[in-house]
Amino acid sequence: MKTRHHRFRLTPLAIALSTSLLATAQAAEPDAIADSRLAVEEVFIFANADDVRSLPGSAALVSEEQFQIEFANDINQLLKTVPGTYIREEDGYGLRPNIGIRGATSERSSKITLMEDGVMIAPAPYSNPAAYYFPTAMRMHSVEVLKGAPLLRYGPQTTGGVVNLVSTPIPETLSGSLDLRAGQNGEQDLLANVGGQYGQFGFLVETAQRRSDGFKEIDRGSDSGYDIEDYVVKLAWTGDRQSLLFKAQYSDEISDETYLGLTDIDFSANEDRRYGLSSIDQMNNYHAGFSLRYALELSDTLNLSVLAYQNNFSRDWFKLSGGNSFVNAANAGDATAQAILDGEADAFGLRYKHNNRDYESRGVEINLDQTIGDHSLSYGARIHEDEMDRFQPIDIYDQINGELINTGRVEPTGGDNRLEDAEALSAWITDSWQLTNALNLNFALRYEDVDSSRRQFSDPERETDPSRRSNNSSEWLPGASFTYQLNDQWQALAGVHRGFSPLGGGAQDFEEPETSVNWEAGVRYTGSWYLEAIAFYSDFDNKTENCSNANPCSNGATSGAFTTGQAVIQGLELQASTVLSFGDMNAPIDLAYTYTDAAISRDNEEEGFDDGDTLAAVPENTLSLRVGLETAMNWDSYAVIKYIDETCVTIGCNTDSNPFNRTENLLVTDLISRYAINDDAVVFVKFENVFDERSIVSRQPEGARPNKPRTASVGLQYQF
Structure with a gap:
């Protein structure tokens, strides 16, 4: 049964930590800060917007500036501004996002590679x-999206x-925010940090500390909100031609x-209503992650990096x-x-499941970057293993x-009682070849070898022999x-590559992973405007x-x-x-649009799908x-407009008129x-929706779900 919990209202822990961070920075004497010799390498796919606009593939950067302007705390709203992404909202706060990109549909973001600082972050x-x-x-510095x-x-x-989420870098001098x-x-949201070299x-x-009472109204129930606490520590050392970066995170x-x-x-x-049957529903989870990255400059043209990581997640x-x-x-x-x-009729034998799972993932990755003439080469390999322990008792309730x-x-x-695991070996080589001043060629070859297995138990004590299944898949991906x-x-620009999506720990030995051939081609224009048009085509077997x-x-x-x-x-x-400039005023404009046609391309009589049936969630x-x-009076205002079409809940909603099959x-x-009060402090007001x-x-998992209502907030951003 759901236990009531302490609601974060700028808790003593949060206040003490943020106050101590502020005091630490303000107490430091300027001459106590040595000249920085560090070049601590944060994990970026690309460094800035200029890099994005010259890549031999489509990409997008949600910049630190956008985070600051929008005081972003919902990844769904940020990624809606990135072309080629498909967002299916669920809770209105982006706690468990469903992100799709082009050919990768959005089911719980399981079809895209999610990373934080270059480390895979899915459970x-x-x-x-x-x-x-x-x-x-809200604790991220930027978000990088890479396609192609x-x-x-x-x-x-x-x-x-x-999608690579880049966390707050270590600053060059003692400072914080x-x-x-x-x-x-x-x-209520709080973000506080301090760091230096x-x-x-x-x-x-x-x-980062977040809390809310929630916007949904539970029949005969209490709040529908959340409490989140998140902590990060980074420690770095840089010697002669080498560096070490340790990161620890807990939430x-x-x-x-x-x-x-x-x-x-x-x-x-009333779209914000919630039935009383859900009044005791509650998610509890924690995550702990550790990574250690070592970088060594072997020569002026050869760099080595080694990454070890461990992530634990329980919910x-x-x-x-x-x-x-x-x-x-x-x-x-009915x-x-x-x-x-409505709670007006009795119901017996209602099943409330403890969807209780423990996850672990760990691995070691090595990469060499080498320059040979006009070639920029990268060679690498990763050994990875992960596992999930599912032990889910069910409590029985009657509604009286x-x-x-x-x-x-x-x-x-x-x-409800099973273990799943996977072991994977990955290897890759990439080559960026500046063939002429105008032509840059890029080649990539990746190898994935995945062994997965499941053990499912017929008794709670796990004393009997479990039923077993396993799967192996290996793919070369050029x-x-x-x-x-x-x-x-x-x-x-143009490109083609082979896509791969592993089946997961529940796969059977006769099942094949999802594979595809993915094409893109387009043009870019850089002048007083930046313009980009890219067509994409993904063909799935x-x-x-x-x-x-x-x-x-x-x-x-x-x-x-399936x-x-x-x-x-x-x-x-x-x-x-x-x-655009109007005297002492500037008007930045950013537009992103995506058109997508996603459909079955060949009749599938076994499953009852026809050529032309629209795919779900796209x-x-x-x-x-x-x-x-933006004005010269330090007063800037912004509007962010986002539109998304209806989507099919299941395949083929374009061939029927059932309203329950679409959003x-x-x-x-x-x-x-x-x-801006001064160079260090900004106050803001924000109206969402x-x-x-x-x-x-969304109509998944179980019925119609709303987006977030109009919500007003005020805030302060202070740098020291």
Whole structure:
């Protein structure tokens, strides 16, 4: 049963830490800070926007400036401004995002490679990649998104793209920052850090604290919010031609989240309602991560880096199981099911599962970067292993007169009591060849060898022999791309690469991983405007869906993988940006648009799919527009407009008129106004979803779910 927990209201721990960080920086004498000789290497795919605009593949950078301007705390809202990304919201806060990129659909972000500072960050990237853990977005320095053939340097997911979250770098001199925000529904955010470099040594200490009462109203229940605490420590040393960087991170989350959504009639009446059946649902999780990176300059043309990492994640999402049966029945007109949801009818034998899982992942990666004439080469290999321990007891409740009464427990067996693991060997070589002043050729070859297994137990004590399954897959993944400088302003680019998505720990020996051939081609223009147009085409031999309770597959399965057959995902990405000047005022403009056609490309009689059936979770059109007005009076204002089309919940919603098989489109506008008190302090006011546009943004896991309502907040950003 859900236990009530202490709500973060600038807790003594947070206040003490932020105060001590501020005092540490202010107490330091300027001459105590030695001249920095450090070049501590943070993990960037690309260093700045100029690098993004010259890559032999499509990419995007969500910059530190965008984080600062928007006081970003929801990764979904940030990535909606990146072309080629597909976001399916779930809880309104981005706690467990569903991110897709091009050919990689969005089921719990399991089809893309997620990294923090170059380290794979999914709970178990090979055996269980579904992102039930996601780093706290507000403590990030920037976000890098890489698509096209160059992504073969990273993996294991190599179809759609890579998302690398770059954490706060160690500053060159002793300094820090303190960011505060307070808003409606009890929202409070705090970010505080301090760091610096002394001679050969550097450090950073940082905390992010978030809390909210939530915007949903639970029948006969309490809050629907969350508490999050996140801590990071970095220690660095740099000697002669070498450096060492250690990072430790710990976070803890308690969120009153559920899988249970609403019927369409109830959504129309009050989209922020939550049924009392979900009043005891709660997620508890913690994450601890450690990494050690060693870099050595072997010569002027040869650099070595070695990375060792360990991530541990544990979670227990206690929630109603099978609530979808009541929602579906009520949507079909069943009065009894509706009465049970309303708490007006008794229900017996309700199953509330402790979705309790422990994850571990660890590995060692080595990489050599070498320059030979006009060639910039990178060779590398990684040994990785991860595992998931699922032990999920079920508590039985009866609903009597609208109250939930515990009547027993079922100990876990079968699918609720299993171990899954994977071992993987990866190797890669890339070559950037500046063939002429105008032509740059890039070649990449990646190898993935994955062994996965599952042991499933029929008794809670795990004393009997388990049932077993296993899978091995090995793939060579080649890719090539180029850029050609047509003149000082125009550049052409194109590329092709083979994509791969491992099946996970539940795969059987006869199942094949998802593979694809992915093409892109486009042009870039750099002048008073930056313009980019890139077409993409992904051809799948065997498109798959990763099945879970959060993202049931098109066949209704909630575990394993579901192969939907041959498919094509193709589209066009457009970007435009400039800064217009009006006297002493500037108006930055950034536009991103994506058109996508995602469909089955060959009849699949076995599964009942036809050529032309639309794939699930891929919107046809997405658009974002960021516009600002920056003045000489230190008062700047910005609008961020984001649009996303309706999407299919299951494959083929384009061939039927069933409204329950699709979501709704959504247009949201955020407004931010900032005033700089001085060079170090900025105050701001922010209105999210200022016009209070509400839509059914998801029907998974169990019913209609809304986006976040209009929310006002105020805050302070202070640097010292």
